[in-house]
Amino acid sequence: MKIFDKISKYVTHAAGRPAAFITAFSVIVVWGITGPIFKYSDTWQLVINTGTTIITFLMVFVIQQSQNRDTLALQLKLNELIASQENASNRLVDVEDLTEDELVVLKKFYIELSALAKKEKDLYGSHSIDDAVRVHTAKRKRKSSPKGGVEQSPQ
Incomplete structure (x- = not known):
């Protein structure tokens, strides 16, 4: 050889x-x-x-x-x-060995992650869908709460 x-x-x-x-x-x-x-x-x-x-x-x-x-x-x-x-996801190591169906699932994952990143306008803020959803949800809560994002505790 x-x-x-x-x-x-x-x-x-x-x-x-x-x-x-x-x-x-x-x-x-x-x-x-x-x-x-x-x-x-x-x-x-x-x-x-x-x-x-x-x-x-x-x-x-x-x-x-x-x-x-x-x-x-x-x-x-x-x-x-x-x-x-x-902060990189190691799930992409050896991605070339995945089946066609597994690659389609992975592509959908990254499409969803990209959509969440576009909403956040922060390319470096999250590295998984779970992180992106958590950050997005937290930002929405801060924006909707009174006094500039600081939530007031009930007295």
Whole structure:
């Protein structure tokens, strides 16, 4: 596997360089120019079709492996950021392993949290729906009580 990782990393890096594009473009131009020489024969067409199909087939696997590695690295970095924040919810660590249904539930949670945050106009005040509801309720009570938010005790 390590040899495939090394080859994949090298090929992905090389394929993303301008020289790779220029080479591929040049091959197509040369192929096009040779069309009249070969009288646009079936063999002439088969050469480019076969070549591009093989390269595309192999590149799919190389690029997918590279993308998997990059995605995993990104997920680990995000997990580290989440874990390092005192007020962050650790429920998002390894969120990529949730099922589609669980992701939908989590999305609804954050939509509700966002709606509560918009009401409060405070992006940093709460980190859970329970906290947001509690803060929102407390603010409403303070606003509705007499004397600027200080509740009077009955005498």
